[in-house]
Amino acid sequence: MLHYCLAHLAYHFSRQVPKRSRAKFEILVLFLVTVLLFPQIFVLLRPKSSRYCNQPLLINLTSFIILTFVxxxxxxxxxxxxxxxxxxxxxxxxxGVGSFAQGITTTAFTVAAPQCVNTTPELYYLSFVLSVLSVLATVFIGFLIPFWLADIFCTGMVLTQQARDGVCQKPVANYSFLWHV
Structure with a gap:
């Protein structure tokens, strides 16, 4: 869910930037993606990462990198x-559903692999950090889902931007990027 959450937040933050300045925002987004990708690729290329670990953390990291590119x-x-x-x-x-499945898989593999800290420490710690970030992103998106569903089934109940009305109008009046795609 980490990937979905990051792309979702980037979308809403970009809507706060004027259209003519979005190129600068794109450069910032590409910089942040590079910052996110660098430790993943660094750990993937480390010789210690190819050592034996009873959980497929290396394969999971590879799929995490692929989802980062997507x-x-x-x-x-x-x-x-x-x-x-x-x-x-x-x-x-x-x-987003695939990203959620990847987060669950990463968390499950990391929880089941505490002995990998001795054989592949960088891989284990990166997997641990990615698991924690995935859980936090899932909690954030899970908090927003009921509001999204309520807005779908009862249009205008949660937030009506044009009329500046609804249950969520006050909290998101100045922060519309918290809302849904």
């Missing part, structure tokens, strides 16, 4: 397109 593509699409086609939204939410 996240980069979605982030670029979501921040540059205005309006966003429904097909892209659906693909993004399907990607």
């Amino acid at each position: 996240m980069t593509g979605f982030t670029v699409l979501l921040t540059l397109m205005d309006p966003i086609p429904n097909e892209v939204k659906v693909a993004f939410h399907v990607y």
Whole structure:
């Protein structure tokens, strides 16, 4: 869920930036993706990471890196397109389900691999950090899901931007980036 959450936040933060300044925001996003990718690729290329560990942490890290590249593509699409086609939204939410599954897998492998700290310490600690970040992102998105569903089934109940009305109007009046794609 970490990848989905990061792309989601980048989308909403980009909507706070004027359209003509979004190129600068894209450069910032690419810098942040590089910062996120660097430790993953660094640990992947370490000789110690290929040592034996009874859990497939290395394979999991590889799939995490692939999802990070896909996240980069979605982030670029979501921040540059205005309006966003429904097909892209659906693909993004399907990607969110895959990101959720990746977070659960990472957390499960990390919890089951405490002995890997002796054989592959960098890989284990990176997996631990990614697990914690995935859990935090899942809690954040899990907190927002009831509001999104309420807005779908009872349109205007949660937030109506045009009328400046709804249950959530006060909290998100100045922070509309907290809302949904």
